[in-house]
Amino acid sequence: xxxxxxxxxxxxQTLEELVQILHHLFAGDKVNVAEVQALMDSYDSxxxxxxxxxxxxxxxxxxNLVDQGNGKFNLMILCWGEGHGSSIHDHTDSHCxxxxxxxxLKETLFEWPNKKGIGEMMKKxxxxxxENQCAYINDSIGLHRVENTSHTECAVxxxxxxxxxxxxxxxxxxxxHKQKVRMTFYSQFGERTPCATAVxxxxx
Amino acid sequence: ITLIDRSQPRGCTLACIHLDGGLAxxxxxxxxxxxxxxxxxxxxxxxxxxxxxxxxxxxxxxxxVSGTGLAALGSELLSLPxxxxxxxxxxxxxxxxxxxxGLAEAPLLGRSLRVLNLSGNRFAxxxxxxxxxxxxxxxxxxxxxxxxxxxxIQELRSLEFLYLGGNFITSIPPELASLPSLxxxxxxxxxxxxxxxxxxxxxSLRSLSLHNNLLTYLPREILNLVHLEELSLRGNPLVVRFVxxxxxxxxxxxxxxxxxxxSRNVSYTPGDLPGNLLRYLHLASNCPNPKCGGVYFDSCVRxxxxxxFCGKYRLPLMHYLCSPExxxxxxxxxxxxxxxxxxxSEDEAIVAAHRMQKVLLG
Numbered sequence: 001x002x003x004x005x006x007x008x009x010x011x012x013q014t015l016e017e018l019v020q021i022l023h024h025l026f027a028g029d030k031v032n033v034a035e036v037q038a039l040m041d042s043y044d045s046x047x048x049x050x051x052x053x054x055x056x057x058x059x060x061x062x063x064n065l066v067d068q069g070n071g072k073f074n075l076m077i078l079c080w081g082e083g084h085g086s087s088i089h090d091h092t093d094s095h096c097x098x099x100x101x102x103x104x105l106k107e108t109l110f111e112w113p114n115k116k117g118i119g120e121m122m123k124k125x126x127x128x129x130x131e132n133q134c135a136y137i138n139d140s141i142g143l144h145r146v147e148n149t150s151h152t153e154c155a156v157x158x159x160x161x162x163x164x165x166x167x168x169x170x171x172x173x174x175x176x177h178k179q180k181v182r183m184t185f186y187s188q189f190g191e192r193t194p195c196a197t198a199v200x201x202x203x204x
Numbered sequence: 205i206t207l208i209d210r211s212q213p214r215g216c217t218l219a220c221i222h223l224d225g226g227l228a229x230x231x232x233x234x235x236x237x238x239x240x241x242x243x244x245x246x247x248x249x250x251x252x253x254x255x256x257x258x259x260x261x262x263x264x265x266x267x268x269v270s271g272t273g274l275a276a277l278g279s280e281l282l283s284l285p286x287x288x289x290x291x292x293x294x295x296x297x298x299x300x301x302x303x304x305x306g307l308a309e310a311p312l313l314g315r316s317l318r319v320l321n322l323s324g325n326r327f328a329x330x331x332x333x334x335x336x337x338x339x340x341x342x343x344x345x346x347x348x349x350x351x352x353x354x355x356x357i358q359e360l361r362s363l364e365f366l367y368l369g370g371n372f373i374t375s376i377p378p379e380l381a382s383l384p385s386l387x388x389x390x391x392x393x394x395x396x397x398x399x400x401x402x403x404x405x406x407x408s409l410r411s412l413s414l415h416n417n418l419l420t421y422l423p424r425e426i427l428n429l430v431h432l433e434e435l436s437l438r439g440n441p442l443v444v445r446f447v448x449x450x451x452x453x454x455x456x457x458x459x460x461x462x463x464x465x466x467s468r469n470v471s472y473t474p475g476d477l478p479g480n481l482l483r484y485l486h487l488a489s490n491c492p493n494p495k496c497g498g499v500y501f502d503s504c505v506r507x508x509x510x511x512x513f514c515g516k517y518r519l520p521l522m523h524y525l526c527s528p529e530x531x532x533x534x535x536x537x538x539x540x541x542x543x544x545x546x547x548x549s550e551d552e553a554i555v556a557a558h559r560m561q562k563v564l565l566g
Binding site for chain 1: 324392
């Protein structure tokens with residue numbers, strides 16, 4: 001399938017439509033990042049469409065699988081309670097799109113630590129993503145930490161990763177030391193899927 | 205938007221209703237003996253909640269008045285016999301009389317209330333009215349103006365979830381550790397400088413949030429929290445270099461006598477000693493050096509050691525040792541007490557005896 005010459009502007013009226021168009025955009029081998037980002041931007045968050053996936057956990061943020069994209073991508077909804085945040089992490093050579101569906105999320109970008117992994121990691125920039133805003137990152141851009149800094153409101157975000165990945169590395173901000181972690185789903189397709197493993201999940 | 209829940213015994217349907225006229229008249233017109241959830245959030249209420257609330261909705265279990273601009277919650281709540289969840293975030297509560305007098309003593313509400321969310325208000329101290337709520341399981345006072353946590357917090361015996369992030373709290377009272385069921389403790393975004401070692405008594409603690417505070421080290425007792433699964437420490441000025449306390453004051457004669465009594469198990473009875481010395485002997489702390497087995501009272505060496513925690517962190521933990529010759533069991537080469545053996549990471553400097561640095565306690 002030929003790559004279109006111009007970036008097409010898609011509009012997803014519903015979450016279901018978003019998924020359908022994503023299947024179309026990822027049918028080939030190449031990803032047009034601008035097109036996917038525009039599509040994600042275009043969807044106006046409607047809680048009634050995604051609330052079945054939005055399962056919160058008291059202790060930490062959750063990852064809730066929505067669609068597996070025929071193996072080409074994972075689409076998931078992350079639910080962040082008050083004060084919940086992630087470690088600094090990479091994206092295992094994949095594209096990562098993140099769209100805020102409710103609330104606000106702070107994204108802090110970091111440089112990769114130097115090879116020895118010694119010393120405080122360097123912050124590149126930070127920003128607050130508001131409802132319906134969509135961010136993009138991949139390993140060549142850098143690493144990031146995502147957090148809900150609100151003490152009164154929850155946050156919900158829609159994430160798309162392509163190709164899908166199950167492990168990533170998390171980084172200690174003070175030392176740059178990294179550790180591989182396995183990522184798990186709190187729920188899949190709206191069903192709670194408890195994780196059997198006792199392995200420590202990524203922390204911060 | 206005002207939503208009134210027309211509950212069936214199971215499940216609920218939410219309807220958006222535009223209410224005209226006064227709030228009291230609106231609510232009274234919708235009185236129901238079955239309504240379990242009342243959500244009045246995100247609408248500016250013209251005044252306090254009407255006194256008739258309990259009469260109109262006697263089955264109410266959940267009341268959400270978040271974002272309504274309320275400056276006070278009054279006695280209209282006290283006669284709600286089944287209310288277990290009260291959400292009043294983002295209002296103007298905090299002044300005197302924000303919460304109804306006799307809240308904890310209220311025969312019905314005082315026992316039924318399990319979840320209370322007062323985040324995003326203006327409380328400068330934890331309201332005393334709450335302290336008697338012995339059935340309260342979840343309390344949130346995030347984003348208020350608290351400067352401290354009262355020791356009376358230990359009266360909330362059923363508390364499992366305590367959210368105090370985003371305040372101005374400078375220290376944690378050891379009494380907090382008396383809460384037997386506490387499993388989630390959030391203290392992020394405060395001004396906390398130290399963590400009392402007693403916190404290690406919170407055996408049920410699963411998640412501890414301490415990020416964005418002023419911590420330079422943690423007490424070594426934190427290692428005792430075996431059920432801890434989540435620990436956030438980022439945004440603290442944690443010391444990264446191995447340091448040893450320069451100011452070791454040699455023990456006093458009283459201390460030496462006390463140490464001898466304890467370590468040799470010299471027996472004594474309350475009649476043998478004046479009360480102040482009995483109390484003194486009671487305060488002996490055990491030296492963590494397994495080869496020492498001694499005790500200390502006031503004279504001790506403070507030493508920061510880095511300990512691998514959860515397989516992920518190198519945490520600076522404060523150890524109290526009875527003498528400079530002692531070494532704690534946490535170091536990887538704990539047999540020798542020379543300074544070389546105690547630095548075991550590439551990011552820690554080896555501190556030679558003649559270049560001891562003062563402990564940076566912030």
